[in-house]
Amino acid sequence: MARVLVLGGGFGGVSTATQLRRRLADEHEILLIDRSSTFVMGLRKLWDLFGIGSIAQGTRDLRALESQGIRFERREVLEIDPVRRTITTHRGSLEADYLVVALGAEPRPDLVPGLSEHAHNVWAASGVPGLKAALAAFAGGEIVVAIAGMPYPCPPAPFECAMLLEDQLRGRGLRGGFGITVTTPKPILLPNAGAEGSAWLAEQLVGREIGFETGREVKRVEAGVLDWGDARREFDLLIGVPPHRPPRVIADSALAGPGGWVTVDPGTFETGHQDVFAIGDVTKVTLANGLPLPKAGVMADLEGQRVAAAIAARISGAEAPEPFDGRGYCFLEMSASTAALIEGEFYSRPEPRIALADESAEHAQLKHRFEAERLESWFGG
Ligand SMILES: Cc1cc2nc3c(=O)[nH]c(=O)nc-3n(C[C@H](O)[C@H](O)[C@H](O)COP(=O)(O)OP(=O)(O)OC[C@H]3O[C@@H](n4cnc5c(N)ncnc54)[C@H](O)[C@@H]3O)c2cc1C
The missing domain is CATH 3.50.50.60 (FAD/NAD(P)-binding domain)
Structure with missing residues (x-):
């Protein structure tokens, strides 16, 4: 039996935990840790501000994941030892066979x-x-x-x-x-x-x-x-829009790279430590043109899916999945009812390849669907 410890119940952590549960036999434990018991969609902040929707409508209780067989514990992570795959929290220590760090960035x-x-x-x-x-x-x-x-999350x-x-x-x-x-x-x-x-x-x-x-x-x-x-x-x-920094627990750990961010392999999101992965806003992935991979929920989700597939393959002895291809997208809202679509092949050399699709009501609807599909797939109806 293996234990996968996922640190952070935000976009990346919830994506990883739910994907893993679908891929792993019940005997393997998935334990999700967050200091808060609620998940909040980042994009809802602007929706709430401008009366498009409320933050409450994009908020879910992380304890709801228990019904899918994901254990959730509300704890403050105080220390991470990536060599021993051990964490210290305000309520004692925990060990893991696989560790996924998705602790985000702090304003x-x-x-x-x-x-x-x-x-x-x-x-x-x-x-x-x-x-x-x-x-x-x-x-x-x-x-x-x-x-x-x-940096700050969601550049647009x-x-x-x-x-x-x-x-x-x-x-x-x-x-x-x-x-x-x-x-x-x-x-x-x-x-x-x-x-x-x-x-x-x-x-x-x-x-x-x-x-x-x-x-x-x-x-x-x-x-x-x-x-x-x-x-x-x-x-x-x-x-x-304030500058963001990695949480102190990361900056103080052996995972910290330049600026305190976690450096990962851009294809696997594994850190320099065996079976220790990091995804989402807490990481720094430098692109061929020297710019960082954008910090965004959509990227954290895609990275979480790749990491879940890799951990499941390691546990079952299957072949590793294809490396992450660096493709992502975002809907740039331009009014309460319209948005443009920006698609990026961020790992292209020498520059990322970007495609822009103009403002339309359909893109705004797709953004709403993007959110609804994730809430539904992660937390149920
Ligand atoms: C205004 C705004 C609009 C946005 N719009 C979009 C958008 O349209 N599309 C998009 O893709 N992205 C958008 N984003 C960005 C998106 O919200 C983030 O990029 C995404 O949430 C990052 O996911 P993450 O899992 O890396 O971190 P987070 O979602 O931030 O999750 C980190 C989790 O770790 C927990 N944590 C941190 N430290 C500790 C600790 N020591 N102990 C225990 N728990 C801890 C936190 O409580 C949190 O739950 C937007 C963000 C903002 C602010």
Whole structure:
């Protein structure tokens, strides 16, 4: 009998655990650990903010996985020893035959002076009600969506946020009274989509009269002012996307690579330690063009599926599955009822190959289906 320990009940961890359960005989134990007993769909934060759906509708109880034969224990992981495949938690230690680390990335607004005090952070679900109330009470002025540091999950989401905001204000007949600007520290808007994808996104923003500024690194935030070091920008309301960092338990462990992220084999997602895998936002996979593989739920899910197949094959003595091919996609929401589709072959050399399919109602419906299918397949109806 083997025990697979999955750390993290987010997108990657739940995908891995549910896929493994379908592949492994009942005698093998799958134990999922998370500090929280709820799973929350990341994309719901913007849906809740703009009245497209609620966070509650995309929230599930991880204990529901027990009915499928996945053990769930609510524990805080304090230490990981990848050599012995042992973890220490606030309620004792656990050993595993196979370890899958899917602990995500943490928003760190504290790394940018003034960001916590002066910006709304909707990269954390707790920030959504405050911004919703502020927008409802806002009479007009300059709204800035600032990418305040790299990396952050879901690279297109700040631009989605700006376009959904524009759509909502126009719908409320208030558009004339607001200016909206997105700022990024990067030289182009969406580095993972390349120069062409970024130029396409710029056109979409211009068409909506949304301003944008590239190469703007936020040094500090003061009341009503963004300080970029060489220039300053006033705002009336700031939506700040904080830099993200690996959880401390990872940075303090032997799994930590450059910047504290977990380095993995891009084809297998195995770490440098035998039978220890890492997937999702906690990893850093560097592409042929030097950019990182985007942090996104869709990637964490696909990586989890590959890792589940590999562990099941090892346990049964079957041949290893094909390496992960680096293909992924995302639906970029452009209004409450439309989205574009961005598809990427991220492992292509010398550059990722990106295909863009224009704004349509069908793509927005596909995004809703993407979410519904995962909730259904992971947690049941
Ligand atoms: C506003 C917004 C919009 C987004 N939109 C999209 C989208 O449209 N499409 C898309 O694909 N992605 C989207 N994402 C990104 C997506 O949510 C993440 O990339 C995805 O959740 C990453 O999955 P993960 O499993 O790596 O980490 P997570 O889902 O973050 O899960 C990590 C889990 O580990 C647990 N954990 C961490 N540390 C510990 C510890 N020490 N002990 C115990 N438990 C711990 C956490 O509680 C958490 O449950 C969006 C994100 C945001 C913020």
